[in-house]
Amino acid sequence: MQWNSLCKISDLIDNSGVCAYLEEEEGTGRQLALFKLVLADGGQKLFAIDNWDPIGQANVLSRGIAGSIQGEPVVASPLYKQRFSLVTGRCLDDDSVRVPVYPVRLHEGAVQVANVQLAELEEAC
Amino acid sequence: MNDAIKIVVVGNGMVGHHYVEQLRQHCPAADITVLSGEPRLAYDRVHLSEFFAGKTADDLMLTSEAHYESLGVRFLCNAWVENIDRQSRQVWLTDGRHLVYDKLVLATGSYPFVPPIPGNDQPHCLVYRTIEDLESIQASAAQSRVGVVIGGGLLGLEAANALKQAGLEAHVVEFAPQLMAVQLDEGGGKLLREKIEALGVRVHTGKATERIVAGNQSRYRLEFKDGEALETDLVLFSAGIRPQDSLARQADLAVGERGGIVVNDRCQTSDPDIYAIGECALWQGRIFGLVAPGYQMARVAAGHLAAGDESFTGADMSTKLKLLGVEVGSIGDAHGRTEGALSYQYQNQPLGIYKKIVVDAKQKRLLGAVLVGDSSDYDTLLQYALNGIELPKYPESLILPSSSEKPGLGADALPMTATVCSCHNVSKGDIVSAIDEGACELAAVKSCTRASTGCGGCSALLKNMVDTELAKRGVEVKKDICEHFAFSRQELFHLVQVEKIRTFDELLNQHGQGLGCDICKPAVASILASNWNEFVLARAHVGLQDTNDTFLANMQKDGTYSVVPRVPGGEITPDKLIVIGQVAKKYRLYTKVTGGQRIDLFGARVEHLPEIWRELIDAGFETGHAYGKSLRTVKSCVGSTWCRYGVQDSVGTAIDIENRYKGLRSPHKIKMAVSGCTRECAEAQSKDVGVIATDKGWNLYVCGNGGMKPRHADLFAQDLDTDTLVRYIDRFLMFYVRTADRLQRTSVWLESLDGGLDYLKEVIIGDSLGLAGELEAQMQKVVGTYQCEWKTAISSEENLKRFRQFVNADKPDANIQFVEERGQWRPATAEEKNRLANSQAIPVRQLTNDTQSA
Numbered sequence: 008m009q010w011n012s013l014c015k016i017s018d019l020i021d022n023s024g025v026c027a028y029l030e031e032e033e034g035t036g037r038q039l040a041l042f043k044l045v046l047a048d049g050g051q052k053l054f055a056i057d058n059w060d061p062i063g064q065a066n067v068l069s070r071g072i073a074g075s076i077q078g079e080p081v082v083a084s085p086l087y088k089q090r091f092s093l094v095t096g097r098c099l100d101d102d103s104v105r106v107p108v109y110p111v112r113l114h115e116g117a118v119q120v121a122n123v124q125l126a127e128l129e130e131a132c
Numbered sequence: 133m134n135d136a137i138k139i140v141v142v143g144n145g146m147v148g149h150h151y152v153e154q155l156r157q158h159c160p161a162a163d164i165t166v167l168s169g170e171p172r173l174a175y176d177r178v179h180l181s182e183f184f185a186g187k188t189a190d191d192l193m194l195t196s197e198a199h200y201e202s203l204g205v206r207f208l209c210n211a212w213v214e215n216i217d218r219q220s221r222q223v224w225l226t227d228g229r230h231l232v233y234d235k236l237v238l239a240t241g242s243y244p245f246v247p248p249i250p251g252n253d254q255p256h257c258l259v260y261r262t263i264e265d266l267e268s269i270q271a272s273a274a275q276s277r278v279g280v281v282i283g284g285g286l287l288g289l290e291a292a293n294a295l296k297q298a299g300l301e302a303h304v305v306e307f308a309p310q311l312m313a314v315q316l317d318e319g320g321g322k323l324l325r326e327k328i329e330a331l332g333v334r335v336h337t338g339k340a341t342e343r344i345v346a347g348n349q350s351r352y353r354l355e356f357k358d359g360e361a362l363e364t365d366l367v368l369f370s371a372g373i374r375p376q377d378s379l380a381r382q383a384d385l386a387v388g389e390r391g392g393i394v395v396n397d398r399c400q401t402s403d404p405d406i407y408a409i410g411e412c413a414l415w416q417g418r419i420f421g422l423v424a425p426g427y428q429m430a431r432v433a434a435g436h437l438a439a440g441d442e443s444f445t446g447a448d449m450s451t452k453l454k455l456l457g458v459e460v461g462s463i464g465d466a467h468g469r470t471e472g473a474l475s476y477q478y479q480n481q482p483l484g485i486y487k488k489i490v491v492d493a494k495q496k497r498l499l500g501a502v503l504v505g506d507s508s509d510y511d512t513l514l515q516y517a518l519n520g521i522e523l524p525k526y527p528e529s530l531i532l533p534s535s536s537e538k539p540g541l542g543a544d545a546l547p548m549t550a551t552v553c554s555c556h557n558v559s560k561g562d563i564v565s566a567i568d569e570g571a572c573e574l575a576a577v578k579s580c581t582r583a584s585t586g587c588g589g590c591s592a593l594l595k596n597m598v599d600t601e602l603a604k605r606g607v608e609v610k611k612d613i614c615e616h617f618a619f620s621r622q623e624l625f626h627l628v629q630v631e632k633i634r635t636f637d638e639l640l641n642q643h644g645q646g647l648g649c650d651i652c653k654p655a656v657a658s659i660l661a662s663n664w665n666e667f668v669l670a671r672a673h674v675g676l677q678d679t680n681d682t683f684l685a686n687m688q689k690d691g692t693y694s695v696v697p698r699v700p701g702g703e704i705t706p707d708k709l710i711v712i713g714q715v716a717k718k719y720r721l722y723t724k725v726t727g728g729q730r731i732d733l734f735g736a737r738v739e740h741l742p743e744i745w746r747e748l749i750d751a752g753f754e755t756g757h758a759y760g761k762s763l764r765t766v767k768s769c770v771g772s773t774w775c776r777y778g779v780q781d782s783v784g785t786a787i788d789i790e791n792r793y794k795g796l797r798s799p800h801k802i803k804m805a806v807s808g809c810t811r812e813c814a815e816a817q818s819k820d821v822g823v824i825a826t827d828k829g830w831n832l833y834v835c836g837n838g839g840m841k842p843r844h845a846d847l848f849a850q851d852l853d854t855d856t857l858v859r860y861i862d863r864f865l866m867f868y869v870r871t872a873d874r875l876q877r878t879s880v881w882l883e884s885l886d887g888g889l890d891y892l893k894e895v896i897i898g899d900s901l902g903l904a905g906e907l908e909a910q911m912q913k914v915v916g917t918y919q920c921e922w923k924t925a926i927s928s929e930e931n932l933k934r935f936r937q938f939v940n941a942d943k944p945d946a947n948i949q950f951v952e953e954r955g956q957w958r959p960a961t962a963e964e965k966n967r968l969a970n971s972q973a974i975p976v977r978q979l980t981n982d983t984q985s986a
């Protein structure tokens with residue numbers, strides 16, 4: 008799995024999202040929504056999902072409000088408020104909808120993402 | 133349409149109008165014509181007196197020409213019917229026009245009875261029934277100092293109140309030995325008199341007026357049979373009503389000995405093709421002078437035409453009302469005239485309370501009641517009486533104060549057939565089935581059953597019933613804002629305030645669980661802002677905000693934002709207009725004038741927002757908070773500065789008010805308006821806070837709403853000077869900010885307050901909670917810490933970091949594309965984007981960053 012450094016950890020905002028560009032081929036790329044949640048015990052966790060809101064049809068998920076529903080980290084779309092799991096990408100309000108989720112890690116102060124959708128990863132293992 | 137059944141309705145009063153609406157539902161194809169003898173279509177006679185409190189004829193309308201047109205109902209105004217020809221089935225108007233009918237409906241109501249006293253036909257001798265009557269009273273009052281109402285019944289007292297409000301010295305002259313002799317017993321009448329006299333209305337009972345002659349100090353002199361006399365400038369007759377049955381007499385329909393058109397249980401007259409409904413109808417020897425029975429007749433008659441088999445079975449004439457601020461209630465047999473009836477009485481002279489219940493000989497059933505000074509037991513007593521519920525062992529416990537076993541009649545005790553709302557004939561069964569069908573809150577039950585949308589007398593009972601039924605179904609009537617906090621918004625507000633909590637994390641640690649969500653985070657952000665007013669994009673707060681607050685702009689469907697600079701009061705200089713135009717052109721923004729008298733600039737990319745705002749701020753603009761749950765705009769008309777009719781400077785006041793409250797975070801958005809005269813061009817009565825100029829100052833209206841659920845604002849206080857006006861608004865807004873639920877507009881908030889408008893007046897004007905000083909101080913703090921959020925945002929590099937499409941690339945969002953339409957740019961549709969991708973020619977707005985250097 009190849010990790011791509013996207014930005015510094017200091018570019019992220021606690022309990023909120025930002026949008027990063029992941030170049031795929033010359034001139035084309037993906038928009039990713041990166042979140043950093045600070046847990047109750049003070050620990051922090053990073054998440055990366057696609058920035059495209061499949062219901063609202065716009066690149067906006069990084070601008071939603073992050074939080075948790077029954078312990079599951081979620082982001083609510085700023086357009087029509089559907090909530091998406093940051094872990095699985097599943098839409099909590101519409102079972103038929105899912106957004107891609109990407110592996111993300113903190114490596115020497117850099118936020119790194121692998122360009123593999125987690126669902127594919129699960130299948131491969 | 134030729135063979136459609138032709139229905140002609142004579143009279144477009146409250147009942148005639150209700151009939152038309154009902155009939156249209158039952159018979160979509162019927163050819164309906166309604167003839168209004170008045171210059172206008174139906175209006176709310178029940179609330180006629182509000183005309184004196186500032187409501188206009190338009191406000192009182194129950195319908196409109198457009199509404200009737202949309203129902204396909206033909207109508208004529210000033211159309212007085214003179215003649216019915218039953219042979220040829222035609223009605224003739226005074227002007228010679230005539231109409232053919234298949235079925236005729238008489239809804240002619242009644243007319244005020246003017247006692248045959250010599251001198252009763254002079255100028256300034258008036259009656260109280262129509263809008264024109266009230267206009268005459270207003271005109272006469274302006275030239276009078278003293279006013280006398282002849283008749284001390286319900287209406288007479290309402291009229292006396294109107295005279296008093298108009299600034300006259302008001303008297304009531306009553307023939308009977310007591311006031312409201314129909315509804316009250318002697319004890320009740322006596323107490324009512326004391327209370328009313330204490331309010332400055334002089335009461336003269338047991339007086340028969342013999343003649344009206346010229347006066348010495350005043351215009352007229354009333355001479356009484358007992359030799360005494362009373363001087364007055366204005367005489368208002370309110371000595372009862374008489375059914376308007378002259379058409380029926382002319383057409384030889386059966387009428388009662390003392391008037392009234394005789395009808396059967398289907399509301400048919402002696403001619404089965406002619407119906408009579410409302411106050412003109414006589415059923416089993418009785419006339420019903422209230423609107424609810426009239427509505428019932430309208431339903432029965434409309435249903436009968438459509439082969440329904442509902443019957444009119446009489447109606448309850450119980451009433452509860454507030455006369456000159458005194459609570460009065462009367463139920464059933466108030467006088468104990470039923471054979472063997474017994475009564476219980478409770479009187480509290482120091483507090484001015486009188487209560488009586490009348491029970492049957494076996495003391496099992498309630499027959500009637502009289503309540504003066506405190507009508508809080510009315511709902512319970514009425515249900516006992518209407519539903520024949522067995523009385524408790526000690527019936528007096530029903531009216532004794534705070535006896536701990538007071539058997540408050542829970543909604544549970546009522547049978548399914550119990551009528552809850554008599555205006556719209558809604559039973560407990562109807563409410564229960566509405567809930568079974570999925571209505572799971574009060575508002576939903578109200579809108580699908582119409583319960584409590586008439587006179588509103590049943591609202592407390594309805595709420596109790598809905599809560600009980602929901603609780604039974606296991607729907608916990610939970611006020612928790614979400615799974616992270618087991619508190620209502622009001623409770624959270626209190627915690628933040630009392631414990632001086634300054635961040636969401638602090639509140640979550642101490643009182644919540646989990647990480648929060650899109651419901652509690654913005655709500656808490658708003659509470660924190662109302663209390664401490666810190667910059668919303670400060671590190672601790674930024675993650676709490678809805679995207680609109682985070683980017684200080686309104687997100688549109690394609691992920692771009694709209695930008696709305698503040699234009700206080702809607703007043704803007706030519707130079708500023710030019711700047712808006714220049715900015716819009718430069719960043720290729722779509723411009724549209726808003727309903728709040730400002731200009732919305734659409735299609736701004738997130739990365740352009742700071743630049744756009746830098747230019748706007750340089751030109752003297754401030755943020756308009758269009759993105760926030762906060763004060764939006766204070767709309768104004770041009771006012772006395774320019775307008776021929778204006779009586780105050782509405783623009784100046786609107787600007788001051790807008791500048792005072794801009795930036796205040798609240799449970800939902802707040803809109804205001806200021807009109808410079810009663811013509812009300814600023815539409816202040818559709819706003820959360822509305823101000824209308826009078827020649828003495830300002831009238832304040834509150835809790836109006838436009839939009840999806842329009843609500844007329846309520847008149848809150850009259851003729852205020854500007855300082856008092858601002859103080860009341862300070863208190864009102866802060867009380868709302870403190871106590872409302874999340875996303876609850878003021879209109880809904882008011883409905884949810886126990887005690888409604890009166891309670892709100894007590895808190896805000898009467899300072900009944902001792903909060904006024906605190907509310908004002910808190911508002912002053914918010915006002916004193918105002919900042920233009922955009923100005924703060926662009927002053928720090930740290931803040932600006934958020935306004936980038938990508939943290940790691942200097943590129944635009946390629947999905948945002950525009951095409952041209954009517955000379956402006958709008959978002960491309962999915963199909964247009966496809967065509968663009970295949971580079972077919974449509975005019976396209978440039979996507980690169982070149983606008984910044986343009």
Ligand SMILES: Cc1cc2nc3c(=O)[nH]c(=O)nc-3n(C[C@H](O)[C@H](O)[C@H](O)COP(=O)(O)OP(=O)(O)OC[C@H]3O[C@@H](n4cnc5c(N)ncnc54)[C@H](O)[C@@H]3O)c2cc1C
Nearest residue numbers: 143145146147148169177212213240241410411421422423
């Ligand atoms: C100040 C006031 C306060 C009131 N308060 C209450 C209250 O609190 N609660 C309550 O229940 N009731 C109250 N009422 C009574 C209530 O308004 C009436 O019961 C109700 O309006 C009766 O409706 P209606 O349609 O039968 O008659 P109306 O409203 O009188 O309408 C009859 C219409 O028919 C028209 N008409 C008559 N003859 C002809 C003709 N030949 N050709 C054409 N048109 C004709 C009349 O001009 C009139 O417009 C109040 C009344 C007043 C005046």
